[in-house]
Amino acid sequence: MADPANAANAVPVVDGAVSTQAADEQPGHKVFTGNLAYTTTDEGLKAFFSPVADDVISAQVIFRGTRSAGYGFAAFKSAEAAQKAVELLNKKELDGRTLIVEVAKPTEEKQKEKKEKRAPKKRSSKKSKADDGTNGTADATTESKDTAAKSETTGDAKPKKKRNTRKAKKAKGEAKEGEAADTATTGGAAAPAAPAEPKPKKVKTPKAKPAKPVRPIGEAPEGEPSKTMLFVANLGFTVDDDALSELFTSAGIQVTSARVVRRRWGQPRRSKGYGFVDVGSEEEQKKALELLQGKEVGGREIAVKIAVNTQEHEAADGQAPAHNVPSLVAAAS
Structure with missing residues (x-):
């Protein structure tokens, strides 16, 4: 077994x-x-x-x-x-x-x-069906009488009004405005309302931006020379913020911040070939000018100049200004 x-x-x-x-x-x-x-x-x-x-x-x-x-x-x-x-x-x-x-x-x-669980649920009917036509008529008559009596005494059995949709309300309001206008013009006699004309769409025209003034080549920029910021030009397009900072620190210069200016479009945004370095003091600024002016970096001789605080904002280059200071440009040498 x-x-x-x-x-x-x-x-x-x-x-x-x-x-x-x-x-x-x-x-x-x-x-x-x-x-x-x-x-x-x-x-x-x-x-x-x-x-x-x-x-x-x-x-x-x-x-x-x-x-x-x-x-x-x-x-x-x-x-x-x-x-x-x-x-x-x-x-x-x-x-x-x-x-x-x-x-x-x-x-x-x-x-x-x-x-x-799978069987669909049947909706229960509000009124039960009568076995024959006579009983059904009698039940319907009795029910209507009871409903009428209840509505007279309590007022609870009033038929509910159907809610109008937004489109129906809008059409009704336009029809009333048309009837009022026609009544006023015809002296009280209502005339058929004319179809409402579609409202013209408002076209927004872009505001013209003021042209940016162009400084002539060789002319010194207006502003106060910075005592801590340097302008570095002729940089290779592969030089980023870290590489620019490393260029100064490797020469023994203290760097507070270093930033390469980039274009507003493109992904990634391409360098414009110049940037700004904050060395923190006027002494470090002079030291950097002596050590790095004309130094070859990536096959290019860089130019290091004292930056100038101007009234223009760096937002014109598509970047937020560093440390919330005015924009910086190179001083004419």
């Missing part, structure tokens, strides 16, 4: 997935066990039911292919034993998970619940 536990573990495979038919065909009263860990085995599930081991016939974890479905079933000898297992082991932990233990429902009951 075959062992029931071994028979329960021999689960048939259908299209690569383990069928749950074996769990449905197990003898005895079944208990559903949900929220199982994927590592839980049949032996582990059977050991979980050790408090009622004398009444356990078999325990089985349901698989989908080679992976656990996360639930299983245990068969018991009697309904009392199954109920006892539910009371003792529901909400207990196994393999780090709190399990759901409840009496399994018969297959017929589960199929019936599925059909009820």
